[in-house]
Amino acid sequence: MKVAIIVFPGSNCDSDLHYVLENLCHVSAEYVPSTATSLDGFDAVMLPGGFSYGDYLRCGAIAALTPIMGAVRQFADSGKPVIGICNGFQILTEAHLLPGVLKKNDNLKFICRPVALQVENNATPFTTKYVKDEKIHLPIAHSDGNFYADPATIDELEQNHQIVFRYVDQNPNGSVNDIAGICNRRGNVVGMMPHPERASEKIVGNDDGFKVFQSLLTLKH
Numbered sequence: 556m557k558v559a560i561i562v563f564p565g566s567n568c569d570s571d572l573h574y575v576l577e578n579l580c581h582v583s584a585e586y587v588p589s590t591a592t593s594l595d596g597f598d599a600v601m602l603p604g605g606f607s608y609g610d611y612l613r614c615g616a617i618a619a620l621t622p623i624m625g626a627v628r629q630f631a632d633s634g635k636p637v638i639g640i641c642n643g644f645q646i647l648t649e650a651h652l653l654p655g656v657l658k659k660n661d662n663l664k665f666i667c668r669p670v671a672l673q674v675e676n677n678a679t680p681f682t683t684k685y686v687k688d689e690k691i692h693l694p695i696a697h698s699d700g701n702f703y704a705d706p707a708t709i710d711e712l713e714q715n716h717q718i719v720f721r722y723v724d725q726n727p728n729g730s731v732n733d734i735a736g737i738c739n740r741r742g743n744v745v746g747m748m749p750h751p752e753r754a755s756e757k758i759v760g761n762d763d764g765f766k767v768f769q770s771l772l773t774l775k776h
């Protein structure tokens with residue numbers, strides 16, 4: 556298994572992902588700059604969190620137009636696993652690889668704290684190690700995590716089991732239907748606002764996110 560971690564100017568969770576993949580999962584992870592045009596030889600792609608292009612014009616809007624995103628689209632179209640975490644999720648929606656948008660949090664503040672989540676869909680390449688409806692805690696750290704899509708799109712997401720993670724107990728940012736993470740129709744492209752890579756080993760106080768990466772390892776490659 557060889558995983559590509561896409562690095563945009565302003566990404567800041569790329570090395571966290573690299574650490575989890577190489578040191579905790581013992582798989583090969585390689586940084587791929589946003590100027591690259593090929594993802595040949597990779598088995599999975601991860602778009603990390605951060606502040607790509609300083610969050611101008613909207614979070615993820617400029618990153619979505621970089622050369623590597625053509626290759627990410629082809630990779631996703633071939634059915635291979637792609638995950639976008641936080642800013643990575645914003646980039647995937649801006650690139651229309653996932654539906655909807657991430658708006659400003661409804662309190663207009665940057666929120667950095669652990670949240671309670673429920674795993675709604677455990678059939679994606681990043682969630683098979685979870686039990687359906689499993690309750691977990693992961694940290695969030697964003698100012699634009701308020702997922703929105705028009706009612707018809709939300710209905711479609713609900714009916715096709717494309718809600719992957721939902722906030723429970725309390726919705727931190729105002730997202731529609733308490734949505735914290737979604738997948739595309741095929742299930743191979745996942746976007747999530749919480750940060751599993753920041754909660755992947757007991758020494759940091761929480762390893763609820765590690766199953767995201769362990770799930771990927773169970774795939775044939």
Ligand SMILES: NC(=O)CC[C@H](N)C(=O)O
Binds near residue numbers: 604640641696
């Ligand atoms: N941690 C992140 O990826 C932050 C995402 C984005 N820049 C925001 O503040 O919403």
